[in-house]
Amino acid sequence: MTDRLRVYELLFEQHGPQGWWPSESPFETMVGAVLTQRTAWANAARAIDGLRAARLLAPQRMRAEPVESLAARIRASGFFRTKARKLHALCGFLSRYGDDVARLRAAGAARLRAELLAVHGIGPETADAIMLYAVGAPTFVVDAYARRIFSRLGEPSAGAGYARFQAWLLDGLPADTELLGEYHALLVRHARTVCVARQPRCERCALRRRCANAGRTQPIRPTDTRAACRRTGPGRRPHRARCRVRG
Numbered sequence: 001m002t003d004r005l006r007v008y009e010l011l012f013e014q015h016g017p018q019g020w021w022p023s024e025s026p027f028e029t030m031v032g033a034v035l036t037q038r039t040a041w042a043n044a045a046r047a048i049d050g051l052r053a054a055r056l057l058a059p060q061r062m063r064a065e066p067v068e069s070l071a072a073r074i075r076a077s078g079f080f081r082t083k084a085r086k087l088h089a090l091c092g093f094l095s096r097y098g099d100d101v102a103r104l105r106a107a108g109a110a111r112l113r114a115e116l117l118a119v120h121g122i123g124p125e126t127a128d129a130i131m132l133y134a135v136g137a138p139t140f141v142v143d144a145y146a147r148r149i150f151s152r153l154g155e156p157s158a159g160a161g162y163a164r165f166q167a168w169l170l171d172g173l174p175a176d177t178e179l180l181g182e183y184h185a186l187l188v189r190h191a192r193t194v195c196v197a198r199q200p201r202c203e204r205c206a207l208r209r210r211c212a213n214a215g216r217t218q219p220i221r222p223t224d225t226r227a228a229c230r231r232t233g234p235g236r237r238p239h240r241a242r243c244r245v246r247g
């Protein structure tokens with residue numbers, strides 16, 4: 001079984017602190033978690049800059065902004081009409097807590113995560129990013145990068161569903177918000193610069209002595225990620241029977 005803490009230590013030695021999440025307030029972090037869905041962070045950051053310039057990075061002001069106008073402000077993030085509706089839904093949710101992060105924290109992690117998942121446009125990955133980086137709850141953000149790295153390391157849990165893979169990750173780590181936030185950022189950095197999708201740069205990888213796939217250059221199979229499942233498209237049969245990641 002992969003030593004999750006040792007993987008963290010090796011990644012930290014290789015890449016150093018990542019300084020996530022880059023934001024000026026918990027609300028800005030929440031907004032960023034929505035805006036970065038299905039796009040690169042650079043695009044989300046440009047959209048956030050636009051919101052800041054328009055003085056909309058406050059829940060009460062964003063709530064008062066019409067969806068069409070909000071969408072125009074976040075055009076840089078892509079899917080801007082959908083994301084504007086999601087942001088409005090998020091702001092509506094926050095109003096139930098008086099826009100107060102301290103009250104969110106006081107609600108308790110399990111209840112708050114369940115409530116976030118009921119908000120339009122917030123799935124497990126976004127909810128956990130909000131929980132970890134905005135609320136300060138010790139959880140793990142599971143994404144395709146974490147799956148890629150741990151599956152290449154030879155860890156069978158990387159092929160499990162979201163909740164099971166997350167539980168396995170958390171089981172091997174201290175409940176330390178700072179460490180968990182750094183860990184997610186390090187996995188993203190490593191997957192983008194070293195353990196890339198095609199032809200990973202194993203000779204530069206701090207994990208190579210622990211990796212079942214070190215030195216192999218084949219891309220991972222398309223059935224290894226949920227993103228691939230989504231690529232089957234509407235109306236087409238998903239490949240559940242042979243899918244390694246179905247939970």
Ligand code: SF4
Pocket residue numbers: 149152153194195196200201202203205206207208209211212213214215
């Ligand atoms: S040794 Fe290669 S395949 Fe394994 S984690 Fe590192 S870069 Fe990825």
